[in-house]
Amino acid sequence: MAGSEKKTELTRAEQKKATRRKLIETTIAIIATDGLSGVTLAKVAELAGLSRGICNYHFRTKDQLLLETFQTVYREHERAWKNALADQRMPPIHRLKRFIRVLLLPPVADFNKVAVWLAFWGEATNRRNYLYLCTAMDQDFENEVAAVLGEIGPPRNGSSGMDLGAVAVALTGMIDGFWVQYLIAPGRLSPEHAISACLAYLSRFYPEFCDTDSA
Amino acid sequence: MAGSEKKTELTRAEQKKATRRKLIETTIAIIATDGLSGVTLAKVAELAGLSRGICNYHFRTKDQLLLETFQTVYREHERAWKNALADQRMPPIHRLKRFIRVLLLPPVADFNKVAVWLAFWGEATNRRNYLYLCTAMDQDFENEVAAVLGEIGPPRNGSSGMDLGAVAVALTGMIDGFWVQYLIAPGRLSPEHAISACLAYLSRFYPEFCDTDSA
DNA sequence: TGCCACTGAATGAACGTATAGTCAACAAAA
DNA sequence: TTTTGTTGACTATACGTTCATTCAGTGGCA
Structure with missing residues (x-):
């Protein structure tokens, strides 16, 4: 055709x-x-x-096709963010900023790919395989974020009661939420604002994120 | 039966x-x-x-059943958060805190209801009716948040470039993201931490959120 | 090199099942 | 008696899966 x-x-x-x-x-x-x-x-x-x-x-089977489709998107995604965190010569703050940028800008934050994520999240509750992948990925994701944050130091949490792990999970959730925004209200949240929002959040626990430039 | x-x-x-x-x-x-x-x-x-x-x-038709199901969840949700913002005698900061709590705790942040949101988001890109509802709701949501924030004052945005609207959209996205977390990784993000994360984010633009108690 | 038997990727008609939607009949409320 | 909420058998069809068949690519052999 x-x-x-x-x-x-x-x-x-x-x-x-x-x-x-x-x-x-x-x-x-x-x-x-x-x-x-x-x-x-x-x-x-x-x-x-x-x-x-x-x-x-x-x-x-059809199920197998769908599962492998999901795995493909998943692996591409994983490669991208692991790569962003990999360069150990950079300071942790810089790596984490790059990580956030990679996740919230194209080509990772691409319409088609985000649509696939949302589609599978919607079915994840019942399809065990999907849920397993979603959960495992999120766990991995969160662990690595926590590790990088740990390199910077313990969070200055005020009285919020949030430890390092909680700060990391919530960051993961925020990024997922911004993807949802991209899909259901395209254009309303610019990638730059999404990134700024993540940094604003982190700056509460790590004032060193409270800066001017973004790289 | x-x-x-x-x-x-x-x-x-x-x-x-x-x-x-x-x-x-x-x-x-x-x-x-x-x-x-x-x-x-x-x-x-x-x-x-x-x-x-x-x-x-x-x-x-089946489509009609699904659409009305979605509308039902949507309207319940809408009633809850509008109610949380309604009492004009309260200071805006207090109202917004109540708003965040309502959205991130049961009965609004209930497994079944969140599952419905996610399911429809996943299909929203192609079904016009769903997308229309999702977008309209989010718009409404964001406008009201922006209005309350406006009552407090302009955001102290440093050099983040985020205006009042951007702060509101991102908050909306964060809340959506925390719901996703509730579903795909149940228990990993406690509602209290989700609430703290929202306040941490807001405190960057409105230091008055940077406090101890939560009500 | 040229021939040929074999492999396996790809085809597309056929089949069975799942399921959305229809409708004539019914029974209880108005 | 009329109205109408409900029933359940029936129809139409969309879709996943199967399988006999095709034929280009491959590798062994003369």
């Missing part, structure tokens, strides 16, 4: 992998435009320019 | 209303346990202890 002729000398194994990837990417696009309930094996196949049985060939 | 005999001298109109309400409540429960995709007219009818055709009688 979409004139994508890929007759460019690929081995069978490469072709197969490419087809798998294409099916997953098509699924992501459909979730973003039509929602999770809009995903139909026939629709995926058609939009990928392939035949009806193809999804069942590469992924045994 | 569930021994709920309501033969207590109700007029037909009252009975009808009660049945409608019951169908909606059953739908909410199913969304919370099985997700939006788990909602089946037959399942709703069975769990409500009624017959197969009943949903189509009270709501012409």
Whole structure:
């Protein structure tokens, strides 16, 4: 359909992998435009320019296709934020700022990808596999944030009763919430304001975030 | 099935209303346990202890049932937070604190209700009616928060570039995000910490939130 | 190098199931 | 008697899954 002729000398194994990837990417696009309930094996196949049985060939069931789609988004996301925190030569404050920026700006905070996250969150309560992934990712996420905050020092929590872990979980939640905003009210919250909001929050516990520049 | 005999001298109109309400409540429960995709007219009818055709009688289509279910949750929610802001005799800071508490504690921050929000957010991008409601609610929400903040004064934004509107949108997003946390990682973020996080954020722009007691 | 048997990715018709929506019949309230 | 909330069998169809079939790519063999 979409004139994508890929007759460019690929081995069978490469072709197969490419087809798998294409099916997953098509699924992501459909979730973003039509929602999770809009995903139909026939629709995926058609939009990928392939035949009806193809999804069942590469992924045994529809559920498997959806799960692998989610895992793909999840892993891309994970790579991005882990990378932002990785460079140990930078001071922790700088790393955490980069982390926040990466998560709230494109390409991570991309409409399609965020739509996939929300779609799976909505179904996470019942699909054990989805919930497991969501929870595990969030746990991991939160642990690493807590670790970086720990490098800076203990939070100056006033009388809020929030320890390091609580500060980290809430930051995680904030970022999730800003993604929700991006989707249900596009344009109302700019990425720059979302980032500023995170820093404003952190500055209550770590005054060193209370600064002017952002990098 | 569930021994709920309501033969207590109700007029037909009252009975009808009660049945409608019951169908909606059953739908909410199913969304919370099985997700939006788990909602089946037959399942709703069975769990409500009624017959197969009943949903189509009270709501012409399944879509209509879902839409009214969403509206019900939406209106309950709206009543709760508008009420928290209503008492003009209280100082704005006090009202806003009450507002935050109401949104992040039961009965508003109830598992079933939050599950419904998430489910509809997930489908909101494609279903116009849902998106319209989500966006409208969020707009309204944000306007009222901005109004209360305005009563306190302009935000001390340092160099963050956030005006009153931006502070309000981000607060809205944070609250949405904490709900997401409640669902995908139950128990990890306590309501009290969520509330403290909101106040920590606000204290950056309005130092008067930076206090000890919470009411 | 050229031929050919084999592999396996891809096809698409066919099938079974799940489920939304219809409707004629019923019984209790008005 | 009329109205109407409710029933449950029935219809239509959308969709996931299966499978016999096709045929390009691959690798062994002469």
